[in-house]
Amino acid sequence: MILVLISPRQAGLPFAQWLPEEAGRLVAVTAAGAPVGEGFAEVVTVPDWTDDAAVLAAAREVARRYPPRVVLAPAEADVERAAALRHELALPGLDRVAAAAYRDKVLMKQYAGAAGLPVPAFAPVATVRDITDFMAAHPGRVVVKPRNGSGSSGVHVLDAPGRAEALAEQVAGGFHEVEEFVDGALHHVDAFRVEGEPLAAVASRYTGAGCLTHWEDAPLGSRNLDPADPLHQRLVDQTWRLVDALPSPATLSAHAEFFVTDDGRIVLCEIAARIGGGPVPAMLRHILGTDPRELWARVECGLPVALDAVRHHARTAPRAAFCGIPPKPGRVSRLPQAPPGVRDFVLNTRVGDDWSGERYRLRKSGDFLATWVVTDPDPAALERRLDATCRLVGAGFGWEETEPPAPVPAVAGPAEGGTR
Incomplete structure (x- = not known):
């Protein structure tokens, strides 16, 4: 069997057409209401695709009934989930160590820097003090973002240390990073x-x-x-x-x-x-x-x-x-x-x-x-x-216009170059 984790953004992809040799051997886990394409022997849904525990529990139950030989996960949010399942089921593919390195922006820069590749100056963030200390050591604009974010969600560009205080609640979970802003x-x-x-x-x-x-x-x-x-x-x-x-x-x-x-x-x-x-x-x-x-x-x-x-x-x-x-x-x-x-x-x-x-x-x-x-x-x-x-x-x-647009937070601003 082939187990496919299908994010709502990936719903409708024609896996059965792409993998005709596996007809009758495709099973999927996806979000409730996602319009999954045809050709799956079974589709199991979870109420909230952002709930890691629920997604993994559903995938484990499907794997118990339909032991897979491959786990497919096209979306960024599912990279680490699929790696965890591969580890538990002793399946080939991206493993947990690799998945962490490709998802965690601090880890990936540590690996890259150790290999001599140019990376921006960066540091992990757990408190506002981490940001202000970094800005004191690296004058100029900085970028603060989740270490495992995607789609540029939760990204802030700061041009003064005083603006970091507005991010206190956001960064308190300890899984953000700060890095120097790169013009390019x-x-x-x-x-x-x-x-x-x-x-x-x-x-x-x-x-x-x-x-x-x-x-x-x-x-x-x-x-x-x-x-x-x-x-x-x-x-x-x-x-x-x-x-x-x-x-x-x-x-x-x-x-x-x-x-x-x-x-x-x-x-x-x-x-x-x-x-x-x-x-x-x-x-x-x-x-x-x-x-x-x-x-x-x-x-x-x-x-x-x-x-x-x-x-x-x-x-x-x-x-x-x-x-x-x-x-x-x-x-x-x-x-x-x-x-x-x-x-x-x-x-x-x-x-x-x-x-x-x-x-x-x-x-x-x-x-x-x-x-x-x-x-x-x-x-x-x-x-x-x-x-x-x-x-x-x-x-x-x-x-x-349905309502006046909300002002862009003072801590955020457009940038030359980009970030995910």
Whole structure:
């Protein structure tokens, strides 16, 4: 059997189509109400997907009745859960030590720094004093964020020690970090390694402030670099060095983020042991010739994959870019049309969808109302198409104000570069 942990954000992925050889041998654990795709022998739900104990208890019960040979977990939130299950069931894949290193931003920087890779100055945080002491030793802006966060949730940029006091309650749990703010363009590398051999690695650059653009209600985009660009190879090389520095398994998919400074330094932001989220898989499908989630599900299940075809496609594919439109405070009153020539246009909202209040304040960087991909062999033309379609789709949305938007906390602010 194949046990799949399906986050609500991953609900509906066609695992049965991707793994036809496993027909009748797929079981899933997911959140109540999540529209899970067809083809599962059984689907067990839990009321709250953020409840680790409940998810693991449900998965253990499913595993008792249907002993699995593989545990699949596409979402960031499930990386450590799946690793715990693999350990208990003596199954292959990312183990608990590796999962911790890829989830804990302090651990990953310790591993990277020990291997000589450039990382920002950083420190674990359990109290406000930890932040102010760090700022005294490292003058300038700093970033405070959860050590295992995702989607840029709970991230704060501080420009003065006095503003740290507002975070006292948030950091009291002892699982935050503070790091120096790095001025630079945020890039990501999506890499795949099978049995110790690199399969493909795609380096791309985010637009604007990267994963913090949603702080300004601005679109987030990314376009892959030309493989002939020296920066592409430098980013790829740095990614493989980072993978080797961490306690990584021989077979791994990774989504790494780096800052590239004006003087050309490549500085680690963070890395995750999973495929990139949001529109990243749609963009990668045009570069790799296959949906990377399907590719990786088959690799992890030990099923046949045309690896040479993936390598060839990655070398010869057209340039590609994605864009995502974030929500605004208010209610959606009008929906856009897909611009001519775009690919994989997806609307994740409807007229009447209300993003006011707490929902807006808790939005993540991956909460896109519309996403799409553009391709073009000419880098300049690709850039123009990306910008033009962002303007068209953004202007196509209509918004009704439902309440005055909450002010951005004084401790937070937009940044050059980004963080997850």
